[in-house]
Amino acid sequence: MKTHIFAFTLSIMICVTARAELKWDQTSIELHPTAADKQAIGHFKYQNSGSKPVRFKSVRTSCGCTAAQSQKEEVPPGEKGEITATFNIGERTGTQVKTVTVETDDPEHATTVLTLKAVIPQQLEITPTFVFWGQGEAPKPKTIVVRAAKDFPVKHLRVTSSSPDFQAKVEETGSGQFKIDVQPQDTKRPIASTLTIQPEDSPKIFYATARITNAPAIQ
Amino acid sequence: MAKSFVWRTVDLIVGAVFILAAFTKLFDIPHLDLHQFRPGDLVAFLLGFLQQLRFADPMAFAGDIDNYKILPWTISIALAFYLPWLEIFCGLALILRRLYLGGLSILTALISVFLVATIAAKIRGLDITCGCFGHVSQHWNFSVHLALDLLLLAALILLLLRPGRDFRLA
Amino acid sequence: MVKSSLVRQVLVVAALALVPGLGQAIYFRDKVSWQSPVPASEMVAVAQARAWGGNAIWVDARPDDEFARDHVPGALSLNEDRWNELLPQFLAAWSQEKKVVVYCSSQSCNASREVARRLRNEAQLKNVFVLEGGWEEWLRSNR
Secondary structure: OHHHHHHHHHHHHHHHHOOOOEEEOOOEEEEOOOOOOOEEEEEEEEEEOOOOOEEEEEEEEOOOOEEEEEOOOEEOOOOEEEEEEEEEOOOOOEEEEEEEEEEEOOOOOOEEEEEEEEEEOOOEEEEOOEEEEEOOOOOOOEEEEEEEOOOOOOOOEEEEEOOOOEEEEEEEEEOOEEEEEEEEOOOOOOOEEEEEEEEOOOOOOEEEEEEEEOOOOOO | OHHHHHHHHHHHHHHHHHHHHHHHHHEEOOOOOHHHOOHHHHHHHHHHHHHHOEEOOHHHHHHHHHOOOOOOHHHHHHHHHHHHHHHHHHHHHHHHOOOHHHHHHHHHHHHHHHHHHHHHHHHHOOOOOOOEEEEOOOOOOHHHHHHHHHHHHHHHHHHHHOOOOOHHHO | OHHHHHHHHHHHHHHHHHHHHHHHHHHOOOOOOOOOOOOHHHEEOHHHHHHOHHHEEEEEOOOHHHHHHOOOOOOEEOOOOOHHHHHHHHHHHOOOOOEEEEEOOOOOOOHHHHHHHHHHHOOOOOOEEEEOOHHHHHHHHOO
């Protein structure tokens, strides 16, 4: 009788104390991809520190630009693994924050949100990237300011216009800053030009647009 | 003498922690490439760091306060502007031992309210970034946050209850 | 005496902190939204956007495959995967009196806000709005 009671009590204790628990090394990763990288990949490592297996029910990302994969569908007790989040940089700029929501059958931590922060280096800051004149507006030059990032020194800038109807003149104003004066020949017709901006000794190309818009400019 | 030194050290550490916390809420901390650091270039390194320092977007910290879903948005954004400076002045009060009791009381009240709000948010299942160290701390898990905040509260209470009140009423 | 000294000290510290806090609030007064987490002036409801008629340019910030599957009739695709390639065609359709309505797959997705931000900050366009409720809201309003 005593043995039965003991075994029963022990089994209750085991059921009560047996639990799944997925412990994450980090739930937030900050990445610093280089200008040449097309993707930023974060590895979210975990370990099942409980005594029951953990099953992944779903792994969802916050946007289509990020894919997330789990190595395993079920994690036995004591086992380690990782969820790999791949963020496609595309032509994004600045700091991008993407999340991966992981759902498991662990009732204590059913949902975990993993955060991937990618700081995309901006070699050149171009302001504005679009200059325009209304039809009939005086064809005065408009200025685009280009600032090079501190860790991306630029000595010279090459600017070409895709259309001969627009002229672009570059002037260095010091401290890694340049100004591009863009001027149309006239503003009679709605025409456009893509300005290609290329730092010397860099294969990377940046763009700005110049355009004569259909309607007269609002003064 | 030794006791006085210990209390002084606690004052300095706690004061510095709150000033640092405020700093991370006020500014976007530039990414430091420590591989490029050379001891002889300390001044240049620091100048470079300061040049890259920018005000953080107050909407970010206001969003962290708003995530607790306790206060209306307008109060959240007002607090986002006010709280970091309050932390700095209270931290300085501890370090410089001027307006000491006032600074200490405010910090104790702040961290107590914050602890209650954090635990309540956790119980409600809200998705919160702590916000206590700005977005720098957003990768810390709940247990780490709780442990650090309880430690700070304990230190503040000890400072409040310590014997000797000579400078503290100045 | 201790109590009054404590109150005095608390008030002094609180008042001191108010000065730079107010200064920072004044500095950022135009850059923050005081009424709601997203500036109301940057959002537009479906009904309002549709009422703009031909004065609105609809911009789809979703990935190419989602745009290809379905989109607001007449909308232009402009996403961050192919920003440099798609921007010129958008700018060709844009003019100053037009209102730009950017949408993506749901309110929680950030793509429309990012595209709107870049149009405002980089191209320095005015009258750029994010559609409240996104693509799903537009579909719901069309039923």
